[in-house]
Amino acid sequence: xxxxxxxxxxxxxxxxxxxxxxxxxxxxxxxxxxxxxxxxxxxxxxxxxxxxxxxxxxxxxxxxxxxxxxxxxxxxxxxxxxxxxxxxxxxxxxxxxxxxxxxxxxxxxxxxxxxxxxxxxxxxxxxxxxxxxxxxxxxxxxxxxxxxxxxxxxxxxxxxxxxxxxxxxxxxxxxxxxxxxxxxxxxxxxxxxxxxxxxxxxxxxxxxxxxxxxxxxxxxxxxxxxxxxxxxxxxxxxxxxxxxxxxxxxxxxxxxxxxxxxxxxxxxxxxxxxxxxxxxxxxxxxxxxxxxxxxxxxxxxxxxxxxxxxxxxxxxxxxxxxxxxxxxxxxxxxxxxxxxxxxxxxxxxxxxxxxxxxxxxxxxxxxxxxxxxxxxxxxxxxxxxxxxxxxxxxxxxxxxxxxxxxxxxxxxxxxxxxxxxxxxxxxxxxxxxxxxxxxxxxxxxxxxxxxxxxxxxxxxxxxxxxxxxxxxxxxxxxxxxxxxxxxxxxxxxxxxxxxxxxxxxxxxxxxxxxxxxxxxxxxxxxxxxxxxxxxxxxxxxxxxxxxxxxxxxxxxxxxxxxxxxxxxxxxxxxxxxxxxxxxxxxxxxxxxxxxxxxxxxxxxxxxxxxxxxxxxxxxxxxxxxxxxxxxxxxxxxxxxxxxxxxxxx
Ligand code: WT7
Numbered sequence: 031x032x033x034x035x036x037x038x039x040x041x042x043x044x045x046x047x048x049x050x051x052x053x054x055x056x057x058x059x060x061x062x063x064x065x066x067x068x069x070x071x072x073x074x075x076x077x078x079x080x081x082x083x084x085x086x087x088x089x090x091x092x093x094x095x096x097x098x099x100x101x102x103x104x105x106x107x108x109x110x111x112x113x114x115x116x117x118x119x120x121x122x123x124x125x126x127x128x129x130x131x132x133x134x135x136x137x138x139x140x141x142x143x144x145x146x147x148x149x150x151x152x153x154x155x156x157x158x159x160x161x162x163x164x165x166x167x168x169x170x171x172x173x174x175x176x177x178x179x180x181x182x183x184x185x186x187x188x189x190x191x192x193x194x195x196x197x198x199x200x201x202x203x204x205x206x207x208x209x210x211x212x213x214x215x216x217x218x219x220x221x222x223x224x225x226x227x228x229x230x231x232x233x234x235x236x237x238x239x240x241x242x243x244x245x246x247x248x249x250x251x252x253x254x255x256x257x258x259x260x261x262x263x264x265x266x267x268x269x270x271x272x273x274x275x276x277x278x279x280x281x282x283x284x285x286x287x288x289x290x291x292x293x294x295x296x297x298x299x300x301x302x303x304x305x306x307x308x309x310x311x312x313x314x315x316x317x318x319x320x321x322x323x324x325x326x327x328x329x330x331x332x333x334x335x336x337x338x339x340x341x342x343x344x345x346x347x348x349x350x351x352x353x354x355x356x357x358x359x360x361x362x363x364x365x366x367x368x369x370x371x372x373x374x375x376x377x378x379x380x381x382x383x384x385x386x387x388x389x390x391x392x393x394x395x396x397x398x399x400x401x402x403x404x405x406x407x408x409x410x411x412x413x414x415x416x417x418x419x420x421x422x423x424x425x426x427x428x429x430x431x432x433x434x435x436x437x438x439x440x441x442x443x444x445x446x447x448x449x450x451x452x453x454x455x456x457x458x459x460x461x462x463x464x465x466x467x468x469x470x471x472x473x474x475x476x477x478x479x480x481x482x483x484x485x486x487x488x489x490x491x492x493x494x495x496x497x498x499x500x501x502x503x504x505x506x507x508x509x510x511x512x513x514x515x516x517x518x519x520x521x522x523x524x525x526x527x528x529x530x531x532x533x534x535x536x537x538x539x540x541x542x543x544x545x546x547x548x549x550x551x552x553x554x555x556x557x558x559x560x561x562x563x564x565x566x567x568x569x570x571x572x573x574x575x576x577x578x579x580x581x582x583x584x585x586x587x588x589x590x591x592x593x594x595x596x597x598x599x600x601x602x603x604x605x606x607x608x609x610x611x612x613x614x615x616x617x618x619x620x621x622x623x624x625x626x627x628x629x630x631x632x633x634x635x636x637x638x639x640x641x642x643x644x645x646x647x648x649x650x651x652x653x654x655x656x657x658x659x660x661x662x663x664x665x666x667x668x669x670x671x672x673x674x675x676x677x678x679x
Contacts, residue, residue, distance in 0.1 A: 220362075250265060333384065388554070495543070567614065634672070646672075657669065
C-alpha cells in the first residue's frame with residue numbers, strides 16, 4: 031500500500047545548493063558510523079569552546095552501567111555560542127522575529143539586543159543568588175523573554191526547567207518540587223487565540239502546594255497588564271529587576287557534561303520524568319541537525335510553530351537556530367486565529383522560507399479545505415517540516431501541495447524529548463521523499479528493529495525501534511533518578527536505547543514510524559501517560575477504577591478515551607461525566623481533556639488482575655470484530671457489556 035505511493039525525488043536544483051547531496055550524505059553517514067570519534071570531533075568545531083574537547087565519546091548503553099559522556103573534558107558556554115560569537119558578524123541581524131497573537135503586534139530582536147537583554151537578566155538572577163547548578167522553572171508565554179530566560183540561565187550555569195504554559199498549577203508544583211527550583215519566571219498572563227491564560231495566578235496556586243517552599247522568588251513579565259495578586263518579598267517584576275542591570279555579564283565556563291536543562295515528559299508509568307540534557311553534545315547536535323535537516327542557509331527566515339514548553343521549542347526555536355546565527359520566528363498565537371488563514375499570512379508577512387509544524391495543525395487546516403490558504407501566497411517558502419506524530423499521507427500531500435504550493439521538499443522528522451534532536455529525517459538535497467515516512471537516519475544514528483525478545487530483525491520488516499549506539503544530543507539521565515532512566519530506556523533490550531515506538535522498514539531502508547508501543551498517548555503531538563490520567567481520575571471520590579486508552583481522531587491523531595468504574599452507590603450521569611472531564615483538565619491541564627468517557631461496570635482483566643488495554647483500545651476504535659484472544663480474561667462477559675454500551679458512536 032504505502033510503498034506504491036508517489037515518491038518525490040530530490041530535485042537537482044535543491045541538491046546543488048544544499049549542504050548535503052546524496053553522495054555527501056552517504057559518505058558522511060558512513061564516516062559517522064565507522065569512526066564516531068573523528069566525526070564528532072570535527073563537528074564539535076562548529077561551536078566555540080573555552081577549552082576544546084580532546085576526549086570525544088565515552089558512552090555505555092549496558093544496563094549495568096548506563097553512562098553517557100560526550101566531549102567530557104571540553105568547556106563552553108551555550109549562551110556565548112548563541113549570542114556573543116555572532117555579535118561581530120551579525121549584531122544587527124534579527125535573531126528573533128516575534129509575531130503576537132494579535133496580528134497587529136510584531137517585533138524584531140537583533141542579536142545585539144538579545145545579547146544585552148540576556149546579560150541583564152543574567153545579572154538580575156545573580157542578584158537573587160542564583161548561580162551555577164541552581165534550577166529555575168520557566169512558565170511563560172511565547173514571547174522573547176522566554177528565550178532570554180533560557181539563555182540567561184545558560185549564561186550563568188543555572189539549569190532551566192520549562193513548563194508548558196498549558197499545564198495546571200499542580201503540574202507546575204510537581205515540577206518545581208522535582209527540580210528544587212528556587213525561582214519561577216512567569217508572566218502576568220499569556221495570550222492565545224484572543225484568550226488570556228492566568229499564568230501568574232497558576233503559579234500562585236502552585237506555590238501553595240506542600241513541598242514548594244523551596245521556591246523563594248517569582249519573577250513576572252508584564253505581558254498584558256491584567257489583574258494579578260502580589261506577594262510582597264516573593265514576587266518581583268521582570269522589568270524592574272532587569273532594566274537597571276549592566277548589559278555585560280561574563281559567561282560561565284561550563285563543562286560539556288554540565289546540565290543545561292531539565293524537561294519533563296510523560297512515560298508509560300508513574301509521574302512525568304525530568305529528562306536531563308547537558309551542554310556540549312546537546313548544542314552540537316541541535317545546531318548540526320538544524321543546519322542539515324532544514325538545509326538552513328545564510329539569511330533564511332525560519333519558523334518553527336512549536337511552543338518553547340516542548341523539546342521542539344528548545345532545540346528548534348531557541349538553541350539550534352541561534353547557535354547557527356539564524357533568524358527564528360516565535361509565534362505567540364495559534365494558526366487558526368483570528369482566521370484559519372493566519373498561518374499563511376504570517377509566512378507572507380515575514381517572508382518565511384522554512385516552516386516546521388505539526389501534523390495536527392496541518393489536519394486542522396485541511397479540514398477547512400484549500401480555501402484557507404487563499405489569503406496568502408506563501409511564495410517565500412522553500413522547505414516544509416513536520417514533527418510530533420506520524421503524518422498520514424493525506425495530510426502530507428495536502429501540506430506539500432496546498433501550503434507549499436507543490437514545490438517545497440517536506441521533511442518529516444522523527445525524534446523525542448529524550449533524543450534532544452532529530453534522529454530520522456530526510457535531508458532535502460539527499461533523500462527522495464515518501465509521504466508518511468521519516469525516511470533515513472541522521473549522521474551518527476544507528477536505528478534497528480527488534481522483536482519482543484530483543485532479536486534484531488533484518489531487511490524489510492516491522493518491529494520495535496531501538497537505537498544501537500549513543501549520539502551527542504541524547505538525554506543523560508532522569509533528574510534525580512538515574513535508576514529510572516536505566517529502567518525505562520535500557521533494560522527492555524540490554525545494550526540498546528528503546529524508543530517506545532513501533533516502526534516498519536521498507537525495501538529501500540526507509541523507516542515508517544507506526545506509533546507508540548507502550549501506554550503513552552500522543553494527542554495533537556503532545557505526549558501523555560495513561561497512568562497520569564488514570565491516577566488523576568481515581569483521586570476523585572466517585573471513581574473506583576479507570577482505564578485510559580487512545581483512539582484514532584481525525585484532527586488530534588489520537589483522542590483520549592476513558593473507561594470509568596464508579597464506586598458503589600454512585601449513579602452515572604452526564605453531569606458526572608462533565609465533572610470528571612473538568613477534574614482531569616484542572617489536574618493536568620487542558621491538553622489532557624478527555625474526548626470520550628464510558629461507564630464501565632467492570633474492566634477486562636486477566637486472571638492475575640492486569641487490565642487488558644489491547645481490548646479497550648479495540649472497543650474505543652470501534653474494531654469490535656477483531657478483539658483477538660479473550661480466553662485469558664477473568665470474566666469475558668465484561669467485554670460484551672462494554673461493546674454494547676460503546677460511548678464513541
Ligand atoms: C514521540 C516523542 C520530538 C518532538 C516532538 C515530540 C512521536 C515524534 C514523530 C514523527 C512519527 C513521531 C513518537 C515519539 N513522534 N515525531 N515525525 N513521526 N512519530 O516529542 O513529546 O518527546 O514525543 O512522538 O511516538 O516517541 P515527545
